[in-house]
Amino acid sequence: NQLLAGKLKWTPDELRKIWREAGVHSYVMTEDICYAGRNWLSLHTLEGGEKNIRLPFYAQVIDPLENKVISDSTNQINFKMAPATTKIFRINPY
Secondary structure, three states, X not given: OOOOOOOOOOXXXXXXXXXXXXXXXXXXXOOOEEEEEOOEEEEEEOOOEEEEXXXXXXXXXXXXXXXXXXXXXXXXXXXXXXXXXXXXXXXXXX
């Protein structure tokens, strides 16, 4: 692949292109930091604002800090975040 040849540093757009071509699911299309694993999902943002997380499956989404079910069945989570904050979710896939 020409994009990978001799390259040591990539821009976020270049990385998204590599991942898309490899068939990797992108939970977010922003430069925020996203972790997904073991039925947990978290997002950390520096800039804040409107956020959209796309799941590769339908799931029940829970806010564990509020002990509140956000959705019983969804593949997208939309919410607003303040700058320099982290949000965590419990994800129960169907």
